[in-house]
Amino acid sequence: MTKRRMFLRMITASLLRRRSRMLIALLSIGIGATILAGLVTIYVDVPRQMGAQFRSYGANMLLLPREGAVLNSESLSEALRQIPADQLVGAAPYRYVRLDMTTRQQSFTAAGTDFTQIVKTSPYFSVEGAYPAETRQVLVGKAIADTIGVKPGSTMELTYQPVSGAADKTPEESRVPGARLSGKVEGFGGGMVYVSAVLDDEARLLSVTVDASTQTPEYGGRVPEDEAFLRQFTGKSLPLTLGGGIDALTGATVTSSAVVDALNSATETAAAARPRTMNFTVTGILTTGGEEEGYVFLSLPDMEAMTGTDQLDVAELSVSAGADRLEAYAGAVSENCENVQARLVKRVARSEASVLEKLTALVFLVTLVVLLLTMICVSTTMMAVVSERRREIGLRKALGASDSSIRAEFLGEGLFLGLLGGVMGAVLGFVFAQVVSVNVFGSSITFQPLLLPAAVIVSMAIAAASCLLPIKHAVAIDPAVVLKGE
Amino acid sequence: MSLLELKNVSKIYGDLKALDNVSLHVDQGEWVAIMGPSGSGKSTMMNIIGCMDKPTSGEVLLDGVDISRESSKKLTDIRRDKIGLIFQQFHMVNYLTAVENVMVSQYYHSMPDEKEALEALGRVGLRERARHLPSQLSGGEQQRVCVARALINHPELILADEPTGNLDEANENIVLDLFAQLHKEGTTLIVVTHDPEVADAAQRTIVLEHGKVAREVINENFGK
Known part of the structure; x- marks a missing residue:
């Protein structure tokens, strides 16, 4: 048997046959590694997670017609080609006009839009009833619904009075x-x-x-x-x-x-302009907490039929990308499209960036604290192990163990614990991150293969560092302790 | 030819003179018992002879080398190479089996050799208990493992501290028989003990009192 095999045999025996003691040390390393691996996984995944999360706060890019040019479905889809499809969450076109409800002598701002896109760009819209699915259906803002007293199922007669002049x-x-x-x-x-x-x-x-x-x-x-x-x-x-x-x-x-x-x-001519009147069925009442509650929403085909044009005023885009990428896409639109210009909703994009920055800083800080706590915990446990094994260490020294042998044995045990704890941490950490991700962000994460070696190396390093002080104490033990009877 | 020689050795802890100007010598192959009441300086002498402590003054020659001024690293080397230790509490590494405990001694000395370790256990009559943990062995069996561990590296000197202090008579006799065998093979034995019967098994008894050699008794009946 070689010395190395005996060394491994002693270390594994120490860990396996003294289970209850070493389990505590293993647990502290394992839990530390678990939290670390989990946090790192979240840390790596946070920008993606949060990017998707932020999209629920509404559009972060606007497409507007250039001066003297027309924004319509054609020029819009041309502009949308500048943005990668997998990052484009949604693009809701809007055309705003005033519509009259002559029966009530009321006048509202009406927005022609694509309801399938609104669901994506403005997920915070809350609709009592349903979004219109066909033409001749409208979604009515809560403020208007309260004023004129309509409910889902009501009908409304809306009139478009062409602009005079x-x-x-x-x-x-x-x-x-x-x-x-x-x-x-x-x-x-x-x-x-x-x-x-x-x-x-x-x-x-x-x-x-x-x-x-x-x-x-x-x-x-x-x-x-x-x-x-x-x-x-x-x-x-x-x-x-x-x-x-x-x-x-x-x-x-x-x-x-x-x-x-x-x-x-x-x-x-003004005199010749003929008002157009259409009947609509209310399918839903919209609550947003914002100005949208004062609007009536109808489909783009209806809007075109009433106003006689497919012009759009604006398109709200929700793009899942960081501030830099967003800027690049806006630049591409402005550069490549002759009819359309892009603007960022700075408020949203900027707060996204700042929240992300703060979040990553927070995760980093927590990681650091956990690292420190793990080290203290492992160090304390190893310290207890050393004092518990005082007699054994004295015996080993009396049998001729040099200081470096004692050091190697304890460091070996520490590294072995770090190895086990690291593997445990990588596996449990991924589960931990997955649970956090599913519960907090509502989406699952992919396993980073690099996580396993990284967790093992880090926890071995932590274990080794935590053993330094206990080893110093172990080396200082006097071999004569074995002789003094008690 | 003397293997161990103490010349005017004193060990002082503060006001206490644990050893007070002690001189003695032990020949190669000799079997010596050291007796004395508690506090007579037995343990201090044992520590110094066992290279685990240094005297305050005086010379200690072990195999011709003065160990009274060596560094603790050098003392560790000397202890490992020349001395086999046996303790009253039969200290064993409690998570290693009997044979592994013997191999630990080989590991620090040179090379672990399981076959040789098993032979040593066979010599103390524990061949079939080799795979047992200390907790599965009786006190006498544990002390026999310690004897096997002490002799595995063929030391020139076996230093035993109250080796039978915690044993019943049957096991005491087994251990003394083992000592007699080792003595026949030429190993030098120094046995610190309270027990007159154990002391009587030796060739010569040195009695310590108040840190001084009170008297030496030659056992006329040795070997008879």
Whole structure:
């Protein structure tokens, strides 16, 4: 038998046959290692956990139309391609308009949105009843519901009153089904040519009337009465070009051209703007504790049907990423999309970063304290073990053990305890972290394979460090203790 | 030829003179008993001879080497190489088996050898108790394990402190028979004892009183 085998035999015998004593030392190392391994696992996992957790506090990025550009479902999905799909928790589009409830003489802010996305971006929304699942259904904010007394199942008649002052609208925006357009363009000799037109249900020209009283009666002046000329416009979609389906009236080319130009630049007139009214079923009452309680929410298709446009005012995004990554995604959107700009909701992003920072600092601190406590605990236990084994140590020295042999034996026992405690700690620590994670964060964590060797090395180091003082005491024991009788 | 020689050895603890100018010598192969009442200086002498303590003054020559001024590290080496110790409380490592306890002595001395350790246990009649823990052995059996442990490294001197103090008569006789065998093989034995019967088994008895050698008695009947 070699000396090394005898050494291992003595150490394992000491630990295995003196179970009750060494169990305490093993427990203190094992529990310390368990908490350490658990905390480290959580520490590593915290940013991911908290990132997901923070997403329940609402959007952290906004997409807005650029100046002079339009945000709609098309430009929105283009912008969303700049953000990795697995990090995009949700993207809720919003279009805000005023809607009237004429039966009650009330007026509300209405938001057109995508309810499947709202659930993701604003998980804190609390709905009594259900989110609308179909068109012609609305979700009503609690404040409004209280005012007008609606419940899930009630019906509401909502009216969209197009904004007065046609100047606010571009010609393109004016071309909605049923719109009445009017326009004017300089004709022959500087006189104005006025046109007015009515659009059908598919926003095509239904009828066109022309006022050409400033034009030469024999030429341009004939335009308003020429049925063949006017009939050409019926069923055509704006904009038009002279020669492209529309032929000029012979001898009145300038005036004909003015009519086409006037139609192309015609806008919806206030007088002509026709209110649109639709009936809705209330599916749910929304409670948020915020301004949303003063809104009525309807689906985007309904909003488009009422306002005649698929424009959006804003999209709220919930992105599971840290402040730096978020900044990068916003930059990518601003760089690559010509219609859309991205803004961070600084308040949310910044508080996320600061909470994370504090949390990691806290975990670090607790880890340090646990480390210290473990060392004190192991050290105290080993100290007790040394004084309990005073006689045995004296005997070993009397039998010729050198100081370094005594040191090696106790250090060996300490390291062996550290090894066992470390393995125990890695396994139980993962279970501990898993339990914490499931209960606190509501999600499970993945086992870090590196945790096992790390826990073993750390707990062996702690055990060794904790043994230093007890070993010093062991070495100082006088071999003569074995002789003094008692 | 003397194996051990004490020249004017004193050990003083504060005001107490535990050993007071003691001189004696023990020859190679001799079997000597040291007797004396409690507080006569037996334990102090045992500690000094066993290289576990140093005298305040005087010289202690063990196998020609003065051990009275050596460092404790050197004393450990000398004790390990030359001396086999047997104690009254038959100290054993309580979580190691009988054979392992014998092997601990080999481990510190040179190389553990289980076969040799088992042979030593066979010599003290405990071959089949080799795998028992101390708690499973009687007092006499434990002391016999300690004898086996003391002789395993073939020491020049076996130093026994009240080896039969906690034993019944039957076990006392077994241990004394073992000592007689060791003596025949040429091992030097120093036995500290209270017991006149144990002292009578030795060739010579040194009686200590108040830290001094009071008298020496040669056992006329030795070997008869």
